[in-house]
Amino acid sequence: MKTIPILMPQMGQSVAEGTITKWCKQVGDAVAADEVLMEVESDKITVEVESPVAGRLAAIMKGEGARAKIGEVVATLEVEGGAAAGAEPVEPPKETRANQPHAASRGEQVMVSVINEGDDNGGGPRLPELTRDWLSPFVLRLAMINNISLKELQEIRGSGQGGRVTKNDLLQYLAQRPVGATNLAQATGKQKPTPRDIEHLGQVVPMTSIRRTIADHMVQSIHTSAHVTMVHAVDVTHIVALRERMKAAFEKRYGVKMTYTAVMIYVTSRVLRDFPTVNASVLGDNLVLRKDVNIGCAVALQDESLVVPVVKNADKLSFPEIAQELDRLIRAARSKQLTRADVEGGTFSMSNFGAFGSLLGTPIIYQPQVAILGMGAVFEAPAVVNHKVEVRSQLYLSFSFDHRVIDGAMGGRFLNAIQTRTESLEEKDLGCEKL
Amino acid sequence: MLEMTYLEAIRQGLRAVMKAHPEVVLYGEDIGQFGGAFKMTLGFQEEFGEDRCFDTPISESAIFGTAIGMATQGLKPVVELQFADFGTNSLHHLLNNAGTHYYRTGFPVPMTVRAPCGGGLGGGPFHSEELEAIFCHMPGLKVVYPAFPSDARNLMYASVLDPNPVIFLENKLLYRHVKELVPNEIEPVRIGAARIVRPGQEAVVLTYGAMVHESIRAATRLAAQGYEVMVVDMRTLKPYDEDAVIAAVAATNRVLVVHEGWRTCGFGAELSALVAERAFHLLDAPVMRVTAPDIPVPFAPELEAAYRPNADKIERALVELIEY
Numbered sequence: 220m221k222t223i224p225i226l227m228p229q230m231g232q233s234v235a236e237g238t239i240t241k242w243c244k245q246v247g248d249a250v251a252a253d254e255v256l257m258e259v260e261s262d263k264i265t266v267e268v269e270s271p272v273a274g275r276l277a278a279i280m281k282g283e284g285a286r287a288k289i290g291e292v293v294a295t296l297e298v299e300g301g302a303a304a305g306a307e308p309v310e311p312p313k314e315t316r317a318n319q320p321h322a323a324s325r326g327e328q329v330m331v332s333v334i335n336e337g338d339d340n341g342g343g344p345r346l347p348e349l350t351r352d353w354l355s356p357f358v359l360r361l362a363m364i365n366n367i368s369l370k371e372l373q374e375i376r377g378s379g380q381g382g383r384v385t386k387n388d389l390l391q392y393l394a395q396r397p398v399g400a401t402n403l404a405q406a407t408g409k410q411k412p413t414p415r416d417i418e419h420l421g422q423v424v425p426m427t428s429i430r431r432t433i434a435d436h437m438v439q440s441i442h443t444s445a446h447v448t449m450v451h452a453v454d455v456t457h458i459v460a461l462r463e464r465m466k467a468a469f470e471k472r473y474g475v476k477m478t479y480t481a482v483m484i485y486v487t488s489r490v491l492r493d494f495p496t497v498n499a500s501v502l503g504d505n506l507v508l509r510k511d512v513n514i515g516c517a518v519a520l521q522d523e524s525l526v527v528p529v530v531k532n533a534d535k536l537s538f539p540e541i542a543q544e545l546d547r548l549i550r551a552a553r554s555k556q557l558t559r560a561d562v563e564g565g566t567f568s569m570s571n572f573g574a575f576g577s578l579l580g581t582p583i584i585y586q587p588q589v590a591i592l593g594m595g596a597v598f599e600a601p602a603v604v605n606h607k608v609e610v611r612s613q614l615y616l617s618f619s620f621d622h623r624v625i626d627g628a629m630g631g632r633f634l635n636a637i638q639t640r641t642e643s644l645e646e647k648d649l650g651c652e653k654l
Numbered sequence: 655m656l657e658m659t660y661l662e663a664i665r666q667g668l669r670a671v672m673k674a675h676p677e678v679v680l681y682g683e684d685i686g687q688f689g690g691a692f693k694m695t696l697g698f699q700e701e702f703g704e705d706r707c708f709d710t711p712i713s714e715s716a717i718f719g720t721a722i723g724m725a726t727q728g729l730k731p732v733v734e735l736q737f738a739d740f741g742t743n744s745l746h747h748l749l750n751n752a753g754t755h756y757y758r759t760g761f762p763v764p765m766t767v768r769a770p771c772g773g774g775l776g777g778g779p780f781h782s783e784e785l786e787a788i789f790c791h792m793p794g795l796k797v798v799y800p801a802f803p804s805d806a807r808n809l810m811y812a813s814v815l816d817p818n819p820v821i822f823l824e825n826k827l828l829y830r831h832v833k834e835l836v837p838n839e840i841e842p843v844r845i846g847a848a849r850i851v852r853p854g855q856e857a858v859v860l861t862y863g864a865m866v867h868e869s870i871r872a873a874t875r876l877a878a879q880g881y882e883v884m885v886v887d888m889r890t891l892k893p894y895d896e897d898a899v900i901a902a903v904a905a906t907n908r909v910l911v912v913h914e915g916w917r918t919c920g921f922g923a924e925l926s927a928l929v930a931e932r933a934f935h936l937l938d939a940p941v942m943r944v945t946a947p948d949i950p951v952p953f954a955p956e957l958e959a960a961y962r963p964n965a966d967k968i969e970r971a972l973v974e975l976i977e978y
Contacts, residue, residue, distance in 0.1 A: 346940050346975070355907075356937050357936050380978050
């Protein structure tokens with residue numbers, strides 16, 4: 220009497236294990252050669268496993284529903300001494316402890332060698348089994364580059380293991396993709412042309428990094444805030460007169476010019492203290508009412524770039540101090556000597572496009588702030604004063620605010636406060652009373 | 655152009671560098687009058703004299719210790735390990751003296767170690783080992799492992815002149831089995847450059863030594879089935895050609911690493927780690943390895959054949975990789 224093992228059969232190159240779905244014989248049953256012993260299912264096929272020889276089913280190691288690796292012993296068969304022709308009776312493999320040096324005591328694990336599964340490279344599957352859901356790093360990357368959605372990827376027929384989409388499947392799909400299904404970048408015209416593609420149109424000037432930063436920020440801001448712009452006309456006749464009268468003395472006393480920008484920073488910094496919602500930042504889902512009043516002032520540079528240095532704590536500075544700090548910042552900006560601290564921390568911004576003659580504009584908010592004040596040019600125009608038409612100096616203030624957090628009424632009140640405060644400015648406010 | 659064996663090519667490289675540089679000396683066990691276990695240096699003692707090609711006692715430690723001394727004193731010693739397997743007797747000198755010397759003192763150690771290695775010849779556990787991973791692990795050494803006669807000759811020449819200690823691995827099976835048409839003149843080569851020895855796009859085999867030839871064999875068979883597989887011969891294991899590896903992964907997206915040495919902490923583990931670190935986004939399948947198992951090299955020819963990677967095993971792995 221000899222015992223031979225029944226092994227889980229190989230069911231294809233990439234199959235690592237099988238599930239026994241049914242035993243057709245019970246322990247103790249006599250089995251004829253080639254008689255079906257069990258049914259085995261892999262993820263690809265179901266096969267009937269026949270007995271190699273006649274005998275008696277001695278033991279079942281893996282019951283119905285159990286999984287076994289290819290080559291694993293699932294049952295043993297007892298056969299008569301000289302088994303049927305063609306079937307080589309073999310001993311069931313003993314526990315793998317190949318060489319037992321005599322010095323080793325019983326039960327002690329002597330590591331002659333460690334043979335990991337697949338070490339022999341003998342054709343047994345060694346890569347992990349896959350399902351259709353698995354996407355390789357390269358396939359994911361390729362899909363991303365070509366704007367293929369996950370949904371679209373899942374619809375591609377996969378030829379890889381478990382039906383997964385391989386690189387070649389995706390490349391083939393991309394080559395055959397219907398023309399209507401052009402990718403998003405092409406559809407929105409955002410695909411970046413190379414200089415070679417467009418040089419026939421004219422001189423190609425690549426954007427500098429600062430220009431790209433400005434561009435990105437502007438677009439981001441437009442897509443972030445709900446911009447609304449309101450315009451007030453402010454009568455600055457008395458300020459123009461004051462400035463004409465005092466500018467020489469002011470410059471002599473304080474070392475800097477008396478500018479309309481400085482005047483408006485002064486006025487705005489005072490008004491902002493009464494409008495915390497305007498002196499704020501949107502961070503995530505929070506509106507942060509900033510404790511300081513730091514006013515950024517857009518400065519155009521010779522190279523056509525733009526920086527926004529910040530007058531810190533403007534509400535605590537006197538007008539001459541504001542004028543001096545603004546002068547320092549503008550000089551530093553033009554000589555490229557602004558420090559990081561000079562451009563950080565802004566809570567509100569101003570832009571004087573009036574310097575170039577414009578009367579009004581629609582400035583873009585400097586994120587994450589919520590408002591920006593644009594100054595037009597000071598110009599003379601007929602105006603009605605006390606029911607009479609007079610020639611007055613006027614200044615249009617263009618106020619852009621983020622309608623997500625500031626409503627029209629609030630915007631109007633803020634601009635109104637700016638106007639009132641500007642029109643009521645006195646000599647002492649501007650540090651001119653003792654000149 | 656001359657057709658020559660791998661062994662003859664190394665011999666010519668050695669002879670040329672000895673002729674051109676009188677400070678080159680050769681020594682080792684039985685390499686003098688006997689010409690070495692593989693007859694590599696046959697006739698060298700007659701040609702260059704007993705001062706420049708001589709025998710030593712059977713002590714690898716003594717051979718290496720003296721070589722380090724000579725190298726620091728202006729000579730360029732080329733010492734032979736009769737079998738790379740015996741190199742373990744000299745690891746202290748390699749790791750702690752040769753490898754650290756320049757770092758410690760600022761004086762280079764321009765010595766070269768010729769180390770015949772590899773199996774397939776029935777040499778058993780002490781005459782068949784592949785120890786490149788051990789050498790590569792040590793800072794301060796270079797490790798060169800050519801697979802073709804022309805590379806072997808050029809790299810031999812370059813290794814002797816390199817200011818660092820260089821382990822020059824010679825695959826014994828290739829000595830007389832591989833022939834190639836080699837240019838008459840020795841070409842200057844850079845230590846550290848890999849070479850694509852077979853183009854292909856379905857997958858890449860990263861390999862070296864005797865396995866380059868087994869991999870080419872496997873790739874040739876697969877080409878008959880319509881799969882073009884790239885084979886990259888690393889040629890130098892330290893420093894190794896990272897950019898060539900990444901470029902090959904970029905071109906194929908599937909990687910099989912093959913070497914004759916053991917699996918755990920083998921050089922293939924280094925290559926696999928590099929691919930994972932620098933080319934993860936380029937992979938369309940996991941990196942696979944075909945290596946020897948972690949057991950001593952068997953002596954019985956049947957067992958050694960089962961132990962050693964070969965074209966059949968490489969082909970099977972490639973099929974699995976390509977079908978993944």
